[in-house]
Structure formats: structure tokens, C-alpha cells
Amino acid sequence: MAQEIRALFKDEAHEQETMPKNHQKRFLKKLDAALPVEKPKFNWLKIAASIVVLLGMSFGAYNFFKQDMPVPNNVVTQSVETKTLGDVSPGLKKVEDYYLASINFELSKIEYTPETKELFDGYVVQLEELDKEYKRLSVELTQSGPSELTVNALIDNLKFRLSLLYRLRAQLKELNASETKVGEGLQSI
Incomplete structure (x- = not known):
């Protein structure tokens, strides 16, 4: 083969x-x-x-x-260390710490969604204005010394910021509740 x-x-x-x-x-x-x-x-x-x-x-x-450029001699840099309520007395430090901790806690609990952006942004603008005022009052406290009016204005500023956050949280809850009811109503149709 x-x-x-x-x-x-x-x-x-x-x-x-x-x-x-x-x-x-x-x-x-x-x-x-x-x-x-x-x-x-x-x-x-x-x-x-x-x-x-x-x-x-x-x-x-x-x-x-980039290296830090040397500052010309004719320009004076001024770092003003401002006083806080805690510098005035230990009791006021506790009050200031309480309000600041409460403000930060409320801010951390707020849930930001695209639907609530406009509402949230409006409150943020108000809080920024209050923060600027608080800094101005702190500078006044540093420059003119502690006075009853300045101390009360600082505490009132903190109270107002906290109440704004409570109001924002309540409005967000109402908005979420109304959206939930609308969603449930649409599902039943």
C-alpha cells in the first residue's frame, strides 16, 4: 500500500x-x-x-x-489671632462648644439630594452670612475686649445658625414626606 x-x-x-x-x-x-x-x-x-x-x-x-515668593519689605503681613468666647470665660467656652457641636451634628444629619438642592443652597447662603458675621464679631471681641453686647451677639449668632439648621431639617422632612405621598398616589393609579 x-x-x-x-x-x-x-x-x-x-x-x-x-x-x-x-x-x-x-x-x-x-x-x-x-x-x-x-x-x-x-x-x-x-x-x-x-x-x-x-x-x-x-x-x-x-x-x-513653585516656591513661596519672598514678601517685599513694604508689605506687612498681619495675622490677627481672634478671641473666642472660650477665651473670655470657661462657662462661655462650654456654651460655644455646645452650639458648635450641635451645628456640626445637624449638618452631618442633613441628607442632600438633587431635588432639595435649591432649598439646601438657600440655607447654606444664610449660614455663610452668619459665619461672616460671627468672624466679624470675634474680631470686635479681640479689638475692643469683651463686652456684654458682643458676647450676647456671638451667642445669638450661634443660636440662630442652629435654629436655621433645625428649620432646614424640618422642611426637608416635609418635602420628603410629600414626595413619598405623591409617589404612593401615583403607584395606586
Whole structure:
């Protein structure tokens, strides 16, 4: 049987077809026509993006490695250390700490959602104004010394901030409750 296979291959070797001339060239030409290779184009958008990235990285590196510039002699830097209620008396320190802790606790409990953003932002603006006033009163306390009016104004400021947060929390609860009722009403329909 091994002899027969060898004989078949010998006979086929003589009958083997040959490729026509220029077959490879014609094949490559047809391939190029079917799948043309585009030459890279000069794209201005890529250059502009590279420049933007380069500028951004340069700016970031500048800020990162920037050393503090020396302050000219004619400019006086003034760091005013303001007094707080705790500096006036230990009893007032307890009052101040109580209100500040309560304010921070209330702020941490408030749940911010996109639906309540406008309401929340309005209260934040009011709280920022009260914080500015508190700082101004602290500077006044430092400069003119403790007076009954200044101390009472500082305590009233803290009370007002805390009451604003209580009011905000109550309005958020009402808003969430009304949204829940509306949602339940829509589900029953």
C-alpha cells in the first residue's frame, strides 16, 4: 500500500499546475483596491490637543514646584489671632462648644439630594452670612475686649445658625414626606 501512495504522488508531480505569470502582482493590486491603505494625514486637532495637554502639564508642574515668593519689605503681613468666647470665660467656652457641636451634628444629619438642592443652597447662603458675621464679631471681641453686647451677639449668632439648621431639617422632612405621598398616589393609579 505504501508503494501505491508513492506512485500517486509521482504521477501528480508531473501534472502539477503552475501559477500564471504576474499572479502575485495582480493579487496585490486587487487587495489594494478592496482595502486601500490611507496615508496618515496631518491632523490639526491632534496638534491642538497635544498643545493643550502640554500647557496643562506645564501649569501643574509650575504650581507643584513653585516656591513661596519672598514678601517685599513694604508689605506687612498681619495675622490677627481672634478671641473666642472660650477665651473670655470657661462657662462661655462650654456654651460655644455646645452650639458648635450641635451645628456640626445637624449638618452631618442633613441628607442632600438633587431635588432639595435649591432649598439646601438657600440655607447654606444664610449660614455663610452668619459665619461672616460671627468672624466679624470675634474680631470686635479681640479689638475692643469683651463686652456684654458682643458676647450676647456671638451667642445669638450661634443660636440662630442652629435654629436655621433645625428649620432646614424640618422642611426637608416635609418635602420628603410629600414626595413619598405623591409617589404612593401615583403607584395606586
